[in-house]
Amino acid sequence: MLDLLITNAALPDGRTGMSLAVQAGRITEVAPGLQAQAHEAIDAQGYLLSPHFCDPHFHMDATLSYGLPRVNESGTLLEGIALWGELKPLLKAEDMIERALAYCDWAVARGLLAIRSHVDTSDPSLLPVQAMLEVKKRVAPYIDLQLVAFPQDGVLRSPGGVDNLQRALDLGVDVVGGIPHFERTMEQGASSVRLLCETAAQRGLLVDMHCDETDDPMSRHIETLAFEAQRLGLQGRVNGSHCTSMHSMDNYYASKLIPLIAESGVSVVANPLINITLQGRHDTYPKRRGMTRVPELMAAGVNVAFGHDCVMDPWYGGGSADMLEAAHMGMHVAQMTSQKGIHACFEAVTVNAAKVMHLEGYGLAQGCDASFVLLQARNPGDAIRLRANRLKVWRKGKLLAAAPEQVARLDLPGRPADVRFTAPSR
Ligand code: FE2
Secondary structure, eight states: OEEEEEEEEBOTTSOOSEEEEEETTEEEEEEETOOOOEEEEEEOTTOEEEEOEEEEEEOTTTTTOTTSSOOOSSOOHHHHHHHHHHHGGGOOHHHHHHHHHHHHHHHHHTTEEEEEEEEEOOSTTOHHHHHHHHHHHHHTTTOEEEEEEEOTTOTTTSTTHHHHHHHHHHTTOOEEOOOGGGSSSHHHHHHHHHHHHHHHHHHTOEEEEEEOOSSOTTOOHHHHHHHHHHHTTOTTSEEEEEOTHHHHSOHHHHHHHHHHHHHHTOEEEEOHHHHHHHTTTTOOSSOOOOOOOHHHHHHTTOOEEEOOBOSSSSSOSOOOSOHHHHHHHHHHHTTOOSHHHHHHHHHHTTHHHHHHTTOSSOSSSTTSBOOEEEESSSSHHHHHHHTOOEEEEEETTEEEEEOOOOOEEOOOTTSOSEEOOOOOOO
């Protein structure tokens, strides 16, 4: 007797009419038209079953703090950092924990079950670190929360920055972060990249740096990050987040840089919602979009994922833990509107993001964890277009969330009365 049998599901790879058998939290078989006894049997009605969403770049210590102590009026990254600096002395651990737990509730409801969150290590009290470690422990039964030691004020620029970051890692923070473009000089930025990659190599940890989150085309720390990843044998273990300066670089330099990134095995996370909001703020017209070169990086073989980055915090007032919103914005900003491009945007918030996070047991193949989401959509393009309703969310075979089908009932003369907005079945 199976624990769970799902029949008549569409899968992201285009297969339809598929069944998934689940036993002891794992997928035991994926095949068309399976028939077996199961404790729970679900007819997916042709809707899309996807591995759960993953957010490879978030700031959970700041989330849901919008308006505290005031709103970012200019909308710039720098006012956001200044505002966070005003808020930090006022923060209480229990409030931060409560906000993060509320966000994790939203995440589960959206089928988002793995989050990599940067956590600010700049203050010697390490209050955000302690709070997020507590959150990680509490949400462990339902969310994989990975923490990055993030020296928001610059690991070299702020007093005690290196020591604070090392202490955060000693406490159990998983990944080494950085912010080279915020250090005092380009040289200091490069030194910080070297120092932080060496720290990761010594400790056997992954690296994820905010890298060149600026419109300055001369901000080239991604080049140093790729070099250090290769020098220290960290291929496949390093991620560059944002990399927005690449948007403004000249094409000749980008044509040299992109193959170097590919060769180094460094992955890239773009944050479409935030990049389109924060970048280009110093421009008149035309205003730059400020997102990194997503399709070009993908074409070169670089693993590129999308993050949400911020939800209702000093940098961004929107969001609701919906990675399909990030994919939707990414698709538009990068003009990835071909069938291949749309599919790549869906992968950017699922498989590619899982790869950045080094998640084990991820996917819909036999032997993977039974952690997936049933979407009220027929295919990945439909899911992105609709930011589709999440009908059911399972983690390791256990149902965590459910929502009714969204149907608008119309009262029109001579027309079908139910509207679901999904693509016509073919
Ligand atoms: Fe960020």
